[in-house]
Structure formats: structure tokens, C-alpha cells
Amino acid sequence: MPEMGLVDVHHSAVKLEATNRGYERGLIELAERGADIIVMDADLAGSSGTSEFRKRFPDRFMDIGLCEQDMLGTAAGIALAGKCVYVTTHGMLAAGKAWDIIRSTICYGALNVNICGADAGLSAGGAGGSRQSLEDVAVMRTLPGMTVVVPADSLEAKKATIAASRIPGPVYLRFAAARVPIITTDITPFTVGKAEVYRRGDDVSILACGVVVYEAMKASRMLEDNGIGARVINCHTIKPLDRAIISRASVETGALVTVEEGASIGGLGGACAEALAQTGRATPLKIVAIDDRFGESGEHEELLNTFGLTARGISAAVREVISRKKDEQPQS
Amino acid sequence: MSPTPVELREVATVLRRDVLTMLLEAGSGHPGGSLSCVDILAVLYWHAMKVNPERPTWEDRDRLVLSKAHAAPALYAALARRGYFDVRELLTFRKLKSKLQGFPDMQKTPGIDASVGSPGQGLSIANGLAIAARRDRKNFRIYCLMGDGEAQEGQTWEAAMTAAHHGIDNVCAVIDRNHMMGDGNTEEIASLAPLGDKWKTFNWHVISVDGHDVEALSAAFNEASSTKGKPTVVIAKTVKGKGVPFMENRPEWHDRKLTEDLYEEAMRALA
Numbered sequence A: 001m002p003e004m005g006l007v008d009v010h011h012s013a014v015k016l017e018a019t020n021r022g023y024e025r026g027l028i029e030l031a032e033r034g035a036d037i038i039v040m041d042a043d044l045a046g047s048s049g050t051s052e053f054r055k056r057f058p059d060r061f062m063d064i065g066l067c068e069q070d071m072l073g074t075a076a077g078i079a080l081a082g083k084c085v086y087v088t089t090h091g092m093l094a095a096g097k098a099w100d101i102i103r104s105t106i107c108y109g110a111l112n113v114n115i116c117g118a119d120a121g122l123s124a125g126g127a128g129g130s131r132q133s134l135e136d137v138a139v140m141r142t143l144p145g146m147t148v149v150v151p152a153d154s155l156e157a158k159k160a161t162i163a164a165s166r167i168p169g170p171v172y173l174r175f176a177a178a179r180v181p182i183i184t185t186d187i188t189p190f191t192v193g194k195a196e197v198y199r200r201g202d203d204v205s206i207l208a209c210g211v212v213v214y215e216a217m218k219a220s221r222m223l224e225d226n227g228i229g230a231r232v233i234n235c236h237t238i239k240p241l242d243r244a245i246i247s248r249a250s251v252e253t254g255a256l257v258t259v260e261e262g263a264s265i266g267g268l269g270g271a272c273a274e275a276l277a278q279t280g281r282a283t284p285l286k287i288v289a290i291d292d293r294f295g296e297s298g299e300h301e302e303l304l305n306t307f308g309l310t311a312r313g314i315s316a317a318v319r320e321v322i323s324r325k326k327d328e329q330p331q332s
Numbered sequence B: 001m002s003p004t005p006v007e008l009r010e011v012a013t014v015l016r017r018d019v020l021t022m023l024l025e026a027g028s029g030h031p032g033g034s035l036s037c038v039d040i041l042a043v044l045y046w047h048a049m050k051v052n053p054e055r056p057t058w059e060d061r062d063r064l065v066l067s068k069a070h071a072a073p074a075l076y077a078a079l080a081r082r083g084y085f086d087v088r089e090l091l092t093f094r095k096l097k098s099k100l101q102g103f104p105d106m107q108k109t110p111g112i113d114a115s116v117g118s119p120g121q122g123l124s125i126a127n128g129l130a131i132a133a134r135r136d137r138k139n140f141r142i143y144c145l146m147g148d149g150e151a152q153e154g155q156t157w158e159a160a161m162t163a164a165h166h167g168i169d170n171v172c173a174v175i176d177r178n179h180m181m182g183d184g185n186t187e188e189i190a191s192l193a194p195l196g197d198k199w200k201t202f203n204w205h206v207i208s209v210d211g212h213d214v215e216a217l218s219a220a221f222n223e224a225s226s227t228k229g230k231p232t233v234v235i236a237k238t239v240k241g242k243g244v245p246f247m248e249n250r251p252e253w254h255d256r257k258l259t260e261d262l263y264e265e266a267m268r269a270l271a
Ligand SMILES: Cc1ncc(C[n+]2csc(CCOP(=O)(O)OP(=O)(O)O)c2C)c(N)n1
Pocket: A042, A043, A044, A066, A068, A093, A097, A131, B032, B033, B034, B036, B068, B070, B117, B118, B119, B120, B146, B147, B148, B149, B150, B151, B176, B178, B180, B181, B182, B240, B254
């Protein structure tokens, strides 16, 4: 689909980069353009992706120390004074430790704070279950007025970072520490709230977000060789969800698979299930995600494999929903 | 029959070497903050704490809450050398399906008294254990090992108030005061000084020691045990990366990956 400007991941060598880096480049580009932004970090500049920004724009940067709650509260004050602020910490610390401050100060005041959850999903790898944030999308999504974006690669991460500066309310951006394939290019369209079809297909739709969009693309390609047309939709914005594209996918393909590097409860899968159930159409749906458990130590790729977040795992889920489609909707 | 200071120092060297080997094998993890608290752990597990490695869940044992959970390799090395599990397990640290997770998981590792991960949460857990012990008329002690960067977390001070208010004297907090955190020097990023005075005004008994002097540490833990009516904090002045010259006081060694060459150089320094 050349109009999307996607990298041909099946034929050319892919470049790898952490989406944390895209965040950093987005911040630098904003500052270079003269945007009046303030960037905060809580003793994670070395890993989260703000160290280069700190070097280039020291007067726009503040490292507040291991004070995530204070950081979110202080950011609220900075936003209250009319400034555009980005706060940076681990996904699980933003969504966990600072959640009440985000809820009761930032969201209650509809304040313009952009929250970066770095090292999210399984990308904290060896650090294991306590550091891997799988619940962040679910808990951020419940907050009134919160926008939630999970970029697929570092380029999309950069676009999302820049786009957040134009969104007046709070935004949660989720990034990963693991080096993952770059599948988009500068010309690939990206609009917050608008999902994009990355591969066409009429037998099933795969809705994915984050670094596993790449795996969905690979799965679709594998399935194509077996005569199954799997549409791939990059559903980078979990909230507001692009309900129209999901509804269309359910009508046109009759079966859905969601894929995310997070908890099976309340994330992209949950959001799609809510949207779908309310259309009144019975469409088989399979949520490929991490089912009611913590992550564990291991290399990022090993963990994706363990949890079935791979082209193979996705293909198996596709076959399952397609067979259910036949069972549940007998030919009339 | 407590080990002699010479023996304790030998234990500490063995643990430092184990930590480096684990980190090399794992390919990730935190060298600096693990090395800085090794002497503290050696004195705790070989001198101060009443434990029985054959019965890791013995009800009357003293407990350790590793609030600075990123120092897990140092604790795992201590547990293995103390006999809780096979030393060879150390090589599985941070690997898929390992007993030894990046951050301590009591459901997987014998000898871990509390699962921990997020800095700043340990002291509250220690207080809870102490309150339960008091109700059961048990006299075990709870040690909580914290980083100084961790003392920036608000929960640390909530817990400090709770412990003092309730006169919890079976908790001993130990602060690994290496003046470093993830991004650099604590006093440049979010200053903690005067740290001892802060704890004093929170009504804690404060003992300041050299955190690499095993005799001073032993004496401090003895003093803490005999201090009644209030909690004790041992502020242990340490060097981040202690024992490996190229790591000492270098902030990048908070979580930098070891190479084979650097590993060899570090092991030579610890021969
Ligand atoms: C709540 C929380 N904040 C931050 C981190 C990331 N982190 C882990 S250790 C650390 C620095 C800790 O500094 P300190 O307590 O002084 O430890 P030390 O210098 O002894 O290693 C940071 C920022 C985290 N895992 N959880």
C-alpha cells in the first residue's frame, strides 16, 4: 500500500530503534521550532530518552528526582500557568504511582499535561514483572478527558509527541525501551484518533497498537500466502477510539483480532470489545494480550514469544476467529 | 559464633565477584548500587540477622526488605552463599523462567522476605511486619535497606512518621548513602542533606557509619537492637560501585552493561 508510505518490511532490511528515542526527537524538534515547552523527568533521563534534550535545552528541562507524584503535581501547576509540559517516567510509575494525581489534579482540572510512559509493555525485559507496565493503557483510558496513544515505532512516536503539543487536555503517550522495527516513514499519515489501514484484506481484521503492529503485518503476510486476507489496522489511539473503522472492519471482514503488548483486561482489546458490543452485531473477537498475570524477566523477543505476541501467535488467533465466524454465522 | 571482621570482608569480596558475574551473564542490571550495599548485606546475613537458610519461611526469623530492589544481584549472591539455594542458580539472573527475577519475587526465590520493585515502598512493608510481630508477641527484627535516592520518594517519609509515631523499635532502616542516584549526584538533583537531621526530627534514633567498615556496621546493628521505644536508621556512608575502580562514583555505572574486557578488569581489582 504505497500511499501509506510504509516500509516494505517483507523485502527490505528493517531498521531498529526504541520508541523512547522517537519521544526524545519529538521534544527536540518542538524546542528547535521555538515551542514553549518544559520537559520533566524523575531520575530516568539516562534511559527514558530525555538526556539529549537536557543537554541541548537545559533551561527547558528539570530532573525532579525520584519524586514521580511530586512531578505530576508540579507539572499540573506549570500547565495551570498556561505552559505546555511533558513529564517523563516509567509507564508503570505514571499509571500506577502517580495515577491519583493524574486523576484528581490533572484530569479533574482538564490540564494540558503530556505524560510519557517510557520503557512500557514488556520492553523492560530483564527487569521483570515489577517494572514491566502492562496495565497502564487500561487505567489511563478510564480517566475523563485523557487521550491515550501507543505508537508503533520510533517515527510514529515522534509524530505523536509533536501532536500532543496541540491537544489541549492531558495525553498519555506510551513508549518502549526495546529496539523494534521502524515500519513507517515520514510521509505515513498520523492523526490522533484516526486508525489507519496498513494492509488490505476481507476475511478478518487485525487491530494492533504499539510495537506489535509489525508482528501483525508479518502475520497478515503469512496468511496471505495461505489464501487468507487479513486486514491490518494500526489502532495507535486507544482513546478516543476510532469506532468507525472498527465498525467497518466488523461489517466488511466479519471477524476481529486485537493485538497489544499489555494486559488483556481493559486495553485495546477491551476498548474494541466495548465498541463492538454496542454496535449490536455479533462478530467473533479474539484478544491477543497478556492474560491476568505479571510479566517476567527475559529478553523482549523471548517475552513476545512467551505471550504469543508474534506473527505465529497472531496467525493462530486469526484462524480461530475465522473458524468461529463459520460456526457462529451459518450461511443463510 | 559470629564471623570475624576478616571473614566478613572475605564474604563481601566473594559477593562482589558474584554480582559482577551475574551482571555480565545477564547483560543488564545495576552494578553501582549493588556493589555499594554488599558490605551491609554481608554484615546483616552473616552477623546481625537471626536466620536459618534451611528454613527460609521460619516464623521467628529476622526479615530483610530490600527496598532498593534494583540491588537484587547483591541480595541473591548473599542468599546463595548463605545456603538458601545453589550458587549456580546465580547465572540464571534475569533470564527467562529464572528463579532470580530482575527485582525480587518472594514467590520464586527462597529467602526473599518481601516482593519489591518500585523504590520507596519498602519501609511501609517493614512497619507492617513489625506491627504484626508486636501483636503476635514475636521479637524478630526487620531490616529495610534503602537507597538515598529512594529517600526522595514521599512514601519514605510517610513510613518514617508511622514508625516513629507507633514506637516501632524492631525496624531498622539502613540507608545506602552513596550520594548517587540514576541520573547523577543526589545533592545536585534533589538534595537530601542534612539527611541525619531529617530522620532525627522525625523522631528516629540515627546512627551514622562507614558503610564499608564491617566492624562499624556490626556495632551499629547491635546498637539498633538495643535501642527501645523508637525506630533506628543506620546511615551508611558508601561509595557507589565500591571495589571496582572504574565504577566508583561514576553515575553511568548505575545501569550500564558490562563487557567481557571490563569484567576481567573488575575481577582483577577484586582478586
Ligand atoms: C518509583 C521508581 N522510581 C524510579 C525507578 C527507576 N530507578 C530505579 S533505581 C533508581 C535510582 C535509585 O537511586 P538510589 O536509591 O540512590 O539507589 P543507588 O544509588 O544506591 O543505586 C531509579 C531512578 C523505579 N524503578 N521506580
